[in-house]
Amino acid sequence: MYSETFFLVLAFILACNATTLRSLDSEWKLWKSNYEKKYTSQIDEEFRRKTWESNWKMVQEHNQLADQGKKSYWMKVNHFADKTEKELKSMSCFHPPASEERTFKNYQDRSYQPGPSNVDWRDEKCVTAVKDQGYCGSCWAFSTVGTIESRYCIKYGPLVELSEQQLVDCDSSNDGCCGGFPSSAFFHVTEYGMMKSSNYKYKGYATECRFKNSKALQLNASKSYDLIGEDNIASAVAFDGPLSVAFAVHTHFYFYDKGIYDEACAPAANHAILAVGYGSEEYEQYWIIKNSWGQYWGEKGYGKIRRNVNLCEIGDWGSAIDLI
Incomplete structure (x- = not known):
């Protein structure tokens, strides 16, 4: 019983992670299109994507607090989002x-x-x-x-x-x-x-x-x-x-x-x-x-x-x- 529950929870977590990844993939592609971003190589794009994800997470966490009235301003994933x-x-x-x-x-x-x-x-x-x-x-x-x-x-x-x-x-x-x-x-x-x-x-x-x-x-x-x-x-x-x-x-x-x-x-x-x-x-x-x-x-x-x-x-x- 324990083993079955464990695998169900694990399957749920993996499914959520896959959904989040697909969502981020879509947002990444839309962001690149909106800001006309192009990269010189696959390695460069992977690096920029990783940087973008970090900034995306920061913005989401901040805006959750702003929505709750705990911050006085909001942030957005703008044209600087792929910069370290x-x-x-x-x-x-x-x-x-x-x-x-x-x-x-x-x-x-x-x-x-x-x-x-x-x-x-x-x-x-x-x-x-x-x-x-x-x-x-x-x-x-x-x-x-x-x-x-x-x-x-x-x-x-x-x-x-x-x-x-x-x-x-x-x-x-x-x-x-x-x-x-x-x-x-x-x-x-x-x-x-x-x-x-x-x-x-x-x-x-x-x-x-x-x-x-x-x-x-x-x-x-x-x-x-x-x-x-x-x-x-x-x-x-x-x-x-x-x-x-x-x-x-x-x-x-x-x-x-x-x-x-x-x-x-x-x-x-x-x-x-x-x-x-x-x-x-x-x-x-x-x-x-x-x-x-x-x-x-x-x-x-x-x-x-x-x-x-x-x-x-x-x-x-x-x-x-x-x-x-």
Whole structure:
């Protein structure tokens, strides 16, 4: 009797495992199709499949907790799902200068403090479409350009898409696809101006500088500066427009889907994003950020990050430029 029961249980477990494997096979094929994934060899695909399964499991376990109200955000099996943790960490692209080299601006002394309770510059049609930096470490260029695009729109009216590739190729103060710092990039922009992205298209890798002054949009900028403190950054966003902020990205953040991210962080800031607004839900305050990882990430390229707790150093590295 014992032996018969054992074999029945074993048969049931094997049947469940076979069903799960068939289900994963189907999801794997669908995922590859959705994200147009192709691999150079069978060995490479097997490795990627194993990595994908690990990330798939992590996402499912996290979302079960989110569905139970134990997490404030959800994850998804997106285009990063076949990448290892080491590969994702290698995308780090934020290289801050020494603290003594930074010039801070304090917004808490401004007469318009405090700002509105909710701000979203997308409502004013002054935020360009979500872009994708690819596997080039150029987040610093995207957050710099995003700041300028929005503030140019707020100041002068038209929303113009500008060239991140110009900064990757031509800004000698930064390191192209190997990382950089928005404040340094603002100096380049102030001196040379910016070409439109239609005239200097993004490639996702560094090339020789092809800047043409005759096609550049000249910017009248009074100064560029750094901000520290979430109150200061919020005021700058509310009254001057979107700006670049740094973030200490943990692996979990790569798989963010929706909700308010409030969890793990890297040991130090390693990514630059664009703060386009802020708000609150059920007494939970958050930043609205535009990322440069394409529309597959987050809520069509946007995300919410818990505010006023300096999560992942988001309040330590604000950078902006004043247009006149």
